[in-house]
Amino acid sequence: MQPETPAQATPQATPAASQIYDLGYRGYDGPRLGRVYATWSLFVASLRAAFGLGRPARAKIAPWGLTAVAIVPAAVSLAISASVGPDFSPFSYDDFLWQMQAIFSLFVAAQAPELVGGDQRHRVLALYFSHALERVDYAIAKLAAMVAALFIVMGVPMLVLWIGRILGSTDLAAAVGDELGALPQVIGAPLLHAVGVGAVALAIAAFTPRRAYATGAIIAVFIVGQGIAEAVARGTNGPLRDFGPLVNPFVWLDGARDWLLGRTVADSPVASSDLSLPTYGLITVVVVAVAIGLTLWRYRRIAA
Amino acid sequence: MNAMLTVAGITLRQLLSRRRTLLLLALGAVPVLLALAYRLSGDANDDADALSWTMGMLEYLGMVTVMPLIALIFGTGAIGGELEDGTAVHLLTKPVPRWQVGIAKFIVASVCAAALAAIPIGIAGLLGANEASAAIGYAVGAAIGATIYVAIFMALSMITSRSFVIGLGYVLIWEGLLAGLFPGIASLSVRQYAISFAQTVTDSLSSVANGLEPRVAIGAAIIGAGVVTVAALGIALRLLSRLEIAGETG
Amino acid sequence: MIELVGVSRWYGNVVAVNEVSFSVGAGVTGLLGPNGAGKSTILHMVAGLLAPSTGTVTVGGQASFGNPPVYRQIGLVPEREAVYAFLTGREFVRAVARLHGLTDVDTATTSAIEAVDMLAAADRAIGGYSKGMRQRIKIAAALVHDPAALVLDEPFNGMDPRQRLHMMTMLRRMAAEGRTILFSSHILEEVERLAERVLVIVAGRLAASGDFRQIRRLMTDRPHTFTVRSSDDRALAAALVADPAVSGVSLDDGLVSVRASDYGAFSRLVAVAARDAGVRLYELLPTDESLESVFSYLVRR
Numbered sequence: 085m086q087p088e089t090p091a092q093a094t095p096q097a098t099p100a101a102s103q104i105y106d107l108g109y110r111g112y113d114g115p116r117l118g119r120v121y122a123t124w125s126l127f128v129a130s131l132r133a134a135f136g137l138g139r140p141a142r143a144k145i146a147p148w149g150l151t152a153v154a155i156v157p158a159a160v161s162l163a164i165s166a167s168v169g170p171d172f173s174p175f176s177y178d179d180f181l182w183q184m185q186a187i188f189s190l191f192v193a194a195q196a197p198e199l200v201g202g203d204q205r206h207r208v209l210a211l212y213f214s215h216a217l218e219r220v221d222y223a224i225a226k227l228a229a230m231v232a233a234l235f236i237v238m239g240v241p242m243l244v245l246w247i248g249r250i251l252g253s254t255d256l257a258a259a260v261g262d263e264l265g266a267l268p269q270v271i272g273a274p275l276l277h278a279v280g281v282g283a284v285a286l287a288i289a290a291f292t293p294r295r296a297y298a299t300g301a302i303i304a305v306f307i308v309g310q311g312i313a314e315a316v317a318r319g320t321n322g323p324l325r326d327f328g329p330l331v332n333p334f335v336w337l338d339g340a341r342d343w344l345l346g347r348t349v350a351d352s353p354v355a356s357s358d359l360s361l362p363t364y365g366l367i368t369v370v371v372v373a374v375a376i377g378l379t380l381w382r383y384r385r386i387a388a
Numbered sequence: 389m390n391a392m393l394t395v396a397g398i399t400l401r402q403l404l405s406r407r408r409t410l411l412l413l414a415l416g417a418v419p420v421l422l423a424l425a426y427r428l429s430g431d432a433n434d435d436a437d438a439l440s441w442t443m444g445m446l447e448y449l450g451m452v453t454v455m456p457l458i459a460l461i462f463g464t465g466a467i468g469g470e471l472e473d474g475t476a477v478h479l480l481t482k483p484v485p486r487w488q489v490g491i492a493k494f495i496v497a498s499v500c501a502a503a504l505a506a507i508p509i510g511i512a513g514l515l516g517a518n519e520a521s522a523a524i525g526y527a528v529g530a531a532i533g534a535t536i537y538v539a540i541f542m543a544l545s546m547i548t549s550r551s552f553v554i555g556l557g558y559v560l561i562w563e564g565l566l567a568g569l570f571p572g573i574a575s576l577s578v579r580q581y582a583i584s585f586a587q588t589v590t591d592s593l594s595s596v597a598n599g600l601e602p603r604v605a606i607g608a609a610i611i612g613a614g615v616v617t618v619a620a621l622g623i624a625l626r627l628l629s630r631l632e633i634a635g636e637t638g
Numbered sequence: 639m640i641e642l643v644g645v646s647r648w649y650g651n652v653v654a655v656n657e658v659s660f661s662v663g664a665g666v667t668g669l670l671g672p673n674g675a676g677k678s679t680i681l682h683m684v685a686g687l688l689a690p691s692t693g694t695v696t697v698g699g700q701a702s703f704g705n706p707p708v709y710r711q712i713g714l715v716p717e718r719e720a721v722y723a724f725l726t727g728r729e730f731v732r733a734v735a736r737l738h739g740l741t742d743v744d745t746a747t748t749s750a751i752e753a754v755d756m757l758a759a760a761d762r763a764i765g766g767y768s769k770g771m772r773q774r775i776k777i778a779a780a781l782v783h784d785p786a787a788l789v790l791d792e793p794f795n796g797m798d799p800r801q802r803l804h805m806m807t808m809l810r811r812m813a814a815e816g817r818t819i820l821f822s823s824h825i826l827e828e829v830e831r832l833a834e835r836v837l838v839i840v841a842g843r844l845a846a847s848g849d850f851r852q853i854r855r856l857m858t859d860r861p862h863t864f865t866v867r868s869s870d871d872r873a874l875a876a877a878l879v880a881d882p883a884v885s886g887v888s889l890d891d892g893l894v895s896v897r898a899s900d901y902g903a904f905s906r907l908v909a910v911a912a913r914d915a916g917v918r919l920y921e922l923l924p925t926d927e928s929l930e931s932v933f934s935y936l937v938r939r
Contacts, residue, residue: 146553153561157569174569183568186560194553296552300411303457303556308418311453315422315445324429328422394736401724474720478779481685482737483709629704633687635678635717635791 116216123221126212130229134195146194151237154187158241162248175245177269179349181238181277181341185334189306191237192230192281196289197298199226204293209388223383226290227376231282238274246270273341280337280368281306283375290382306333317353329353330367339364391484395492398479403465403500412458416508419449423515435518436596442516443590446509446526451533451582455505456559459534462504463541464551466497467628472549477633486629490542494621498538502531521593529586536578536613539620546627574603578616584609639663639787639818640684645693647679654679656842659693662820666813668833668850669822676842677822678717681791684820685714697787710738713780717791719772723765727756727775730764731782738783750782751775754808770801777805781812788812790821794828806832861885862901863925866894866908869918877915881907895925 129138135151136144161175175183203209212222246266250259288305289298309332316328329335339354343361348354354364422445467490470476479489506527513523540558545551559579567573567580574580584602588609604612640662647655655676669677682688683695686702686709694701700708722730731750735743751760754774759767764775773793780788788809794802809832813819823829829836830850838846838853846853868874871894875887878896883903888895898904912919 146550150557153565157565160569184565186564190553190557190560193556299553304415307457307560308415308449308453311449312418312422314448314452315419316426318441318444320426320429320441322429324425328425391737391739394733398722398725398733402722405724474716474718475722477687477714477716477718478721478734479737481687481709481712481714482734483706483739484737485706632689633682635682 119216119218119221122215122217123225126217126222126225127228127232130199130226131232134199134229134233143198147191147233147237150187150191150194151240154184154191154237155241155244157184158244158248162244162251165248166251177242177245177266177273178341178347179351180242180245181273182334182338182349182352184241185310185332186307188234188238188277188281189303189310189334192234192285193299193302193306195233196230196285196302197295199230200286200290201293201295201298204386205295209386213388219383219386220380223290223380227283227286227379230286231278234278234282235274238277239271242270242274269345269347272345276341276344276368277334277337280333280340280372283372283379284333287375287378287382290379305331310334313353317351317356325353326357326359329357333371336364336367336371340368391482392488392492395479395484395489396496399466399493399496400500402469403462403497408461408465412461412504415454415457416504419445419454419512420508420515422449423512427515439517439519439522439594439596442513442522443526443587445516446513446522446586447583450505450509450512450526450530451579451586452564455509455530455533455582456537456579458505459501459537460541460552460555460559462497462501462534463538464545464555466493466538466542466545468542468545468549468551471545474633476631480631480633486631487625490621490625490628494539494542494624497542498535501534501538505534506531519593519595521590521595524593525588525590526586528589529582529584532585532613533578533582536581536617536620539617539624540578543620543624543627546624546631571603575608575612577604578613580604581609581613581616585613639698640820641694641696642680642684642690643694643696645680645683645690645695647676647683647688647691653842655683655690657693658839658842658844660837660844660847662818662835662837664813664816664818665834666809666819666821666832667835667837668829669820669837669839670826670829670833671822671824671839671845673824675824675839677824677839678791679842680839681714681789681820681822685712685716685789687714710783711786713783713785713788715773715776715780715788715790715793717795719769721764721772721776724763726761726763727751727767727771727778728760730775731760731778734779735782740783746782746784750778753781754778755804769796770798773797773801773805777808785817787818787820790819792823793821794823794825802828861897861899862904864896864898864904864908865921865923865925866896866919867892867921868894868912869920870915873915874912874917874919877911877917878908881911883907 132138135147157175158180164174181188203212209222213219246263249266250256250263284305285302288301292298292301309329313329313332313335316325320328335353338349338352339359339361342348342354343365354361423442426441426445467476470479480486509530510523510527513526514520517523541551541555544555548554562573563577563579567577580603584604584606587602588606602609642661643659645655645658646653658676658680669680671677679688683690684697684702686697686705689703696702697708698711700711702708702712725733728747728751731747732743735746735750740746748757751757754777756771756774756778759771764772767775777790777793780790790809793805797805809819809821813834821832833850835848836846836850836853837844866874871889871892875889875894875896878884878894879887881903883898883900884896884907885899886897896904896908908922909919
């Protein structure tokens, strides 16, 4: 498009003639960054929103507070390791995520609606979809952001535990060698749990723009699920004991973790149930796939 | 008196909307269904086992999960909703002392919460165990616990608009996680007071003697329950009487 | 009936209302001012929902805040739309009547609903009302106890002209009955048409009070400021300052700033003066026509 001569400074409107004035707007013909970059940008922005960054201070209280609460017990464990020895710490790598599940459930119940509820509430989805970003990309970016946020909230305390064990032992070099072997557990377990919890919670939250309903539904699944799991953990046999606790995502995630990384947790229903470990792995894969599928389906169908 | 009844009537209709009632019935159905499943599965070997499982279930599902959630919904809804959307103005610009307004709301909310928590728990207890001791004991504990929670959450909703999440955080973090890590916290936990009541009543009624030792002795629980309820209610009423509602635009 | 003496209200560092004193009696008084001026704050203090930081707010001689019996004399129609959506109009007004402790609840309810012309819709749930209907049922609730003072916060927001006319007629009738009516608005025409007396609030201060027409005249009889761009600023300035309509000129960077005390005379003057001086005018702008500048001038007087 060739540059045109700039129009007159003040358009003279004559009564007879109509005119369109050239105000100097130009189209853009240069290079564009494309779909991948757009998706990545949405992912980064959503991850920041999950922690309240770029929002007023009020939005930071819940995520940062809960992250701190998640780290405190790990720090306490570190302190105990350092003073008394690693074997006396109240947490091990295996049961930390299981013991602290309420915190992670609260985090996801508070923040999943933040990620996906706002856009639906304020009806800005049309703005997203009118650009390079496809509906699928939007859903994937949001899922990835939720998983990443959870990975941070779950992984940092595990890292603190890991450091604690190293620092707490008397022979530092040998300890590093030992603990290096535990790295798959320290990184893999949070990753697995982040994917499972994040996918399920985000799928729930994606179906309603109202924050109260989304939070409530997530709480119903996770918290009430935890109650059910605890209730049937003792004194039951058979199908009730094996299948009852599966309402709580942390149960089948724990089973999958056990299957992939070994080391059973004594408290968890997984230990007392008859289901084989690969079954939990299968359940995990199926549920996560269904959750992701539901999310994609939701954003394909949603009116924008 | 007439005024308090009017306030109570409005609050009752507001709290028991169709959607909310369905949700609460669904919550209450969970322990009932679980107890039913237990009974049908034939896992109960004898009376002692059945009682022990029932008490465990009622504690973890009832006192720890369902009852606090029900109390949270009623406690934050009693006045929190009206403060949020502005209808509180209509109650507060009347020649009715504000403490009367507050008390009327508290009574309605706590009775509803206590009933909707205690009844399903009682039914679940009857289904799960072979005697009524657990049903009665945990129903009593649930009712008392719900009442205390409602007072606390009402006071909380006068302080912040995010009272639901914060109240949930209190239940899960303070009474759950931290009480687990630092046992001393148990004596400051509404949950433990309620459980103490439940276990004491169950123990006294039960023929299958369990000799339970609640984490908080019943005497301390009675005192704790009374003090917390009165203090929370006092805070709520005081905040209500000093409440200021500013206009929207200049 | 309603009296404010030296009332100020601040929130931390922000002063919402600044040393306002006035008294309002029977008839219709309008509180006029731009958004954010403090009108709602004043009305909420009158209605007993806010306490003044300093000063006293009294209604019928009694303090308004923290004094539940005073509500017998005030009816407030708040700006926010919120009403109990699940009640019918009649149930809502009845509940309000009972909260006021009225002895004959039914008669009072019916006459209040009649007064706002809502009898037909009174038995439908408020959730299904239009905005204007909700406003009217709020007024019915504010009237049911026959208060001596009626306080309305932006009552004409979102009303169509017919509804507005109906409401104004109703308010005038109530004022004629001897009630004190105090309402707020940021639209001059509304206040002009309805209020017998006007209180002008700008940035928390009482800028003017009295009859609206007189205030209007005061507003136009003030010195105006203009900026002029011309082909020869100095010559133009010299020509203008010679005329008695102009009270001052100053030369700034490429601009002439003129202060004129007589708006009409100056507008006739400027073209003639420029032509006679052989100066070409490029731009002539009045610089202080905003409501805020008008009011801030009034405030500084």
